[in-house]
Amino acid sequence: MIDRGWQHFPHEADIGICGCGPTLASAFEEAGLALTAAITSAKVRTDSKVEIACTALNRELLFVEWLNTIIYEMAIRNMIFGRYEVHIENERLVGALWGEAVDVARHEPACEPKGATYTELRVEQTKDGQWCARCVVDV
Amino acid sequence: MDLSRLTRIRETAWKIEPVGTMRVPAIIFGDEALIRAMDDKVYTQAANVAMLPGIVRASYAMPDAHWGYGFPIGGVAAFDAEAGGVVSAGGVGFDISCGVRTMLTGIRVADIMLVQRSLADSFFQQIPAGLGSEGAIELDALNLDAMLKGGARWAVAAGYGEERDLGRIEERGCAADARPEYVSERAKKRQRREMGTLGSGNHYLEVQAVAEIFDVRASEAYGLVPDEAVITIHCGSRGLGHQIGTDYLKEMLVAAEEAGITLPDRELACAPIASDTGQRYLGAMRAAVNCALANREILGHLTRRIWHHFFPDADMSLLFDVSHNTCKVETHKVDGKEKRLFVHRKGATRAFGPGHASIPDSLRATGQPVLIGGSMGTGSYVLAGVTTSEEMAFSSACHGAGRAMSRHAAAKQWNGREVGDELYKKGIVIRSPSMRGVAEEAPGAYKDVGAVVLAAEQAGLAKRVARLEPLICIKG
Secondary structure (H helix, E strand, O other), X not given: OOOOEEEEEEOOOOEEEEEEEOOHHHHHHHHHHHXXXXXXXXXXXXXXXXXXXXXXXXXXXXXXXXXXXXXXXXXXHOEEEEEEEEEEEOOEEEEEEEEEEOOHHHHOOOOOOOEEOOOOOEEEEOOOOOEEEEEEEEO | OXXXXXXXXXXXXXXXXXXXXXXXXXXXXXXHHHHHHOOHHHHHHHHHHOOOOOEEEEEEEEEEEEEEEOEEEEEEEEEOHHHOOEEEOOOOOOOOOOEEEEEEEEEEHHHHHHOHHHHHHHHHHXXXXXXXXXXXXXXXXXXXXXXXXHOHHHHHXXXXXXXXXXXXXXXXXXXXXXXXXXXXXXXXXXXXXXXXXXXXXOOEEEEEEEEEEOOHHHHHHHOOOOOEEEEEEEEOOHHHXXXXXXXXXXXXXXXXXXXXXXXXXXXHOEEEOOOHHHHHHHHHHHHHXXXXXXXXXXHHHHHHHHHHHHOOOOOOEEEEEEEOEEEEEEEEEEOOEEEEEEEEEEOOEEXXXXXXXXXXXXXXXXXXEEEEEEEOOOEEEEEEEOOHHHHHHOOEEOOEXXXXXXXXXHHHHOOHHHHHHHHHHOOOEEEOOOHHHHHHOOHHHEXXXXXXXXXXXXXXXXXXXXXXXXXXXXXX
């Protein structure tokens, strides 16, 4: 069984996020959790669901589009998300974000993502079949 | 950074000779210690910028340069439209027109200390800061477009500022040729409830003491008096600017390919200035500049309201308001001829020397104020533009201390509450919605701002006028 998980990688000015999993979709979902963890260390309730869809010319650009869609939905709804679900077919992503309204006292948000960048952008499958997606997010 | 890869051309200027597809050299400013401590990525990114079409003279990196995305943070590059020059969304960044304003208060530091904690609490409660905060001003579509056209002038006309401020803001408070129609609905939607908010990350509002004067004449011209308090606000164009950056970065990736431009890094996505995408980006970016100018003017207005509650008779005038993530059309001398250039500054401040027509009359003889934000523990600086900066780097200087350590590493190394306690022992009161945010912005995560501004002075980019020490810091 291939593991799934996320991590942050260092960038001098901003923050690198990386998600890995047995499928491309799961790697994107894990990267969503990495984005959330860049903002808060608190547990995020997953009471409300937001459905999203996005497309791009290739997998790597789709990853940036996915993160930017999360950032946009966070900004206009004043929400933070704690659970992600992704389906990908032919560079089209359909997904759902579960979360709650930002509670400054409880979430203590450390930063506010501005946008996902093309810096250190990679979406690749390793020899053992694991997918990983990563890039730097401007915060 | 490995010094052996650079040619030292002056004490504080280092050259990357053009190789491969570099069209011009890259020049990095800094003393030996600053250059040694710089990430190798600054070298790569400065060299990559030198490969873009229509770049003039050189790609520059300021003494506070650090690893950015596309351009280094602290990067400066000028492009000639007539030579196929480009405009790059990555060369401006997501936080378009992020900048700094400093307000004079005329209040002695001793009087601040009497109310320091309650003043900090009032700012923290009344200035919306951090993720999840919302401003009290909600704009409908018509007013949003008016704000995007009018900038700080719109804010003043709407009652959120003072007429006299406008002369102390770059472009006199309003970027010309802003085109709200080229700003996406998504960008506008992100901004509706964000006017008058500080933002997050390294954005802040600080009450500072004028702690040291380097140039008495310049400090007098700027109204900086030793042992008096000033207030500095650092923030930008909020969600609107971030979304414009996102939108056009994506579009410019396609535009660059269509124009036959080979990008050394996708983050340098760009379009010929003369192209449809290039022109639309410039119109949208100027709208974001106006958004940032309006936002800082509103924050200045809120600041005055709070301040007057504590000091009813204080006369709070604006020293200056500068942006450090921009692309501006400027005239510069290149090979003895005046050229109209599109100057990108990403984490770099415009620094016009004495006599420049863009500087307000009252400051023209002294040079443009250059406001440098340091870290919350070490202080900030006010510099003045100098004439040599034109030749050195198209009249540009540094913008801050520059990070020496990633947020990730800083959060591991420090505890926010302990950082706050340590600073309080030094007489500095911190207020922030996030202790982890305080740890990520710990003073130790930044370079020595004193070394950065000294290098800027030695390099002929700007001269030091005054050093400011923080008394109260509100972090987003």
